[in-house]
Amino acid sequence: xxxxxxxxxxxxxxxxxxxxxxxxxxxxxxxxxxxxxxxxxxxxxxxxxxxxxxxxxxxxxxxxxxxxxxxxxxxxxxxxxxxxxxxxxxxxxxxxxxxxxxxxxxxxxxxxxxxxxxxxxxxxxxxxxxxxxxxxxxxxxxxxxxxxxxxxxxxxxxxxxxxxxxxxxxxxxxxxxxxxxxxxx
Numbered sequence: 236x237x238x239x240x241x242x243x244x245x246x247x248x249x250x251x252x253x254x255x256x257x258x259x260x261x262x263x264x265x266x267x268x269x270x271x272x273x274x275x276x277x278x279x280x281x282x283x284x285x286x287x288x289x290x291x292x293x294x295x296x297x298x299x300x301x302x303x304x305x306x307x308x309x310x311x312x313x314x315x316x317x318x319x320x321x322x323x324x325x326x327x328x329x330x331x332x333x334x335x336x337x338x339x340x341x342x343x344x345x346x347x348x349x350x351x352x353x354x355x356x357x358x359x360x361x362x363x364x365x366x367x368x369x370x371x372x373x374x375x376x377x378x379x380x381x382x383x384x385x386x387x388x389x390x391x392x393x394x395x396x397x398x399x400x401x402x403x404x405x406x407x408x409x410x411x412x413x414x415x416x417x418x419x420x
Contacts (some may be wrong), residue, residue: 241279243303246297249330254291256324263324264295267317271297274311276304291326305333352416359411364404368396 244307252260261282268280291362299305308314322329373380374391380388409416 240302244299244302244333246299246305247332248295248297249292250295250321251290251292251326253326257291258292260321260324263317263321267314267321268295269296270313271308271319273313274304274308276300276301277308296395308329312317356412356416360408360416362402363412364400364408365396368399368404372396 264282269276271280278300280298281296283294285293287308299308319327319362372395383391
């Protein structure tokens with residue numbers, strides 16, 4: 236019987252920091268990332284600083300290879316110790332959201348925590364990015380790709396597309412379609 240392979244998990248943590256505690260908070264956040272990196276399954280962390288002085292919200296994004304790895308980190312004494320030190324530096328309690336899959340492509344720095352758009356909207360915007368990218372790759376490199384065996388050709392094309400989608404196209408498309416994806420009622 237085939238068991239599904241574990242999916243990467245992203246945790247988005249939002250914290251509003253007291254103005255006088257910014258330096259201490261950033262030092263502790265770096266230490267928390269360093270400690271998390273010692274755990275199996277850790278894929279990285281990114282700290283987003285506040286977008287304006289009017290909103291002292293920091294957002295930290297942790298990525299783990301699977302739920303089990305994340306759970307081990309979340310149960311750890313190292314994390315508990317860091318959380319205890321961090322909470323005293325905050326204006327309000329920490330907000331936390333766990334997401335996985337394509338939802339992580341649809342995040343805006345000013346929207347904390349991430350509330351994913353409806354699936355049909357994510358599908359349409361993903362397709363609007365993927366179709367022209369795939370067409371361009373085949374148009375530019377089709378003659379060279381045609382000489383590769385099917386499995387290698389598919390490997391190369393999908394690797395290039397995933398990198399483009401994750402780091403270039405989806406951040407661009409999410410910003411351009413934010414008015415529709417994140418429409419406020």
